[in-house]
Amino acid sequence: MELIIKQDKPRSSLCRLIVLVVGAFLLCPSSAGQDGLELFHKMQKALGGAEKIAAVSDFEDIVHAQTWNQAGDAIGTVRKRTRWIRPNHLRLDQVGPGDTYVLYFDGTGGWEILPDKTVADLAGGELEFAKKYVRDFQLHKWLADRDSRFKITSSMPNVIRIADRSDLTHQIEITVDPVTALPRTETTTSLADPAHPAKSEVQIEEWLSTGGIRFPRRTVTYRNGARVAEITVDEIKLNRRIESKDLAIKPSDLQPVMSRQK
Secondary structure, X not given: OOOOOOOOOOOOOOOOOOOOOHHHHHHOHHHHHHHHHHHHHHHHHHHXXXXXHHOOOEEXXXXXXXXXXXXXXXXXXXXXXXXXXXXXXXXXXXXXXXXXXXXXXXXXXXXXXXXXXXXXXXXXXXXXXXXXXXXXXXXXXXXXXXXXXXXXXXXXXXXXXXXXXXXXXXXXXXXXXXXXXXXXXXXXXXXXXXXXXXXXXXXXXXXXEEOOEEEEEEEEEEXXXXXXXEEEEEEEEEOOXXXXXXXXXXXXXXXXXXXXXX
C-alpha cells in the first residue's frame, strides 16, 4: 500500500528497493534463489494462496493517513482512493493538505492533475513513478513467481528479494514473520519525488481479510528513517468489474473522485 505525500513537490511516495547485501546477491544465485522461492511460496500461501490472488481482476480501496514531513512536523490527514485493473491500469485519487491530485496510467502512458490543478501527460520521472507503482502493486508482486520479468532470491533468513530482471536495481525486500509467513516490512527506494529517490520502509502492523485474501490494514511508512505516514485502510473491494474507460475519465472540475459515481 502506497501513499503519495507531495509536500509541495510534484510527487513524493512510492518505492524502488535497496540492495542490502550486494555480495550475497551476486555470489549465491542458486541456493539463495531456491530458498527465496520457497519462502515466497510460504508467504503466498499465508496471504490466501496463488489461485485466489490470481482470480482478482480488479481492486479498489480507500485509505486515510496521518502524515508528517521529513523534519517530523505534522502535515495533516490524507485520504486516497486506489483503483487497479489487472495487469496494469491504475487510477489514484487523493485529497490532503498540499497533496490533492489525480493520476491515470494505462500501462504505457497516462495523465495527472497536480495540486495546482495543472493537467499534464505522464512523462519523465512522473512516468517512471507510475510504472513502478504498477510493477510493485501488491496483487502483482504477490504473483511475481508467475512473471518471468522477476527474479526471486533471498539475501538472508526470512527475507525475500524480488528484482526486475531488466534492471536488478529495481528491487523489493520483504521480511516475513517466521511464524505466520506474512510480510512484516517492505524496503524499497521511493520515487514519489522522482528528482530525489529515497529509502522507504513500510512496516505492517495489522491485517484484514477480503475475499479470502489477507491485505495490510494498518501500515507505517518511513522515508530515510523518518516517519512520514501512518495509513489505515477503510475499505477494500475486489472484482467489481471496473472498466478501464471509467478510470481514464478526467474529472470536469479537476477534483479527485473519492467515491463511486451513481
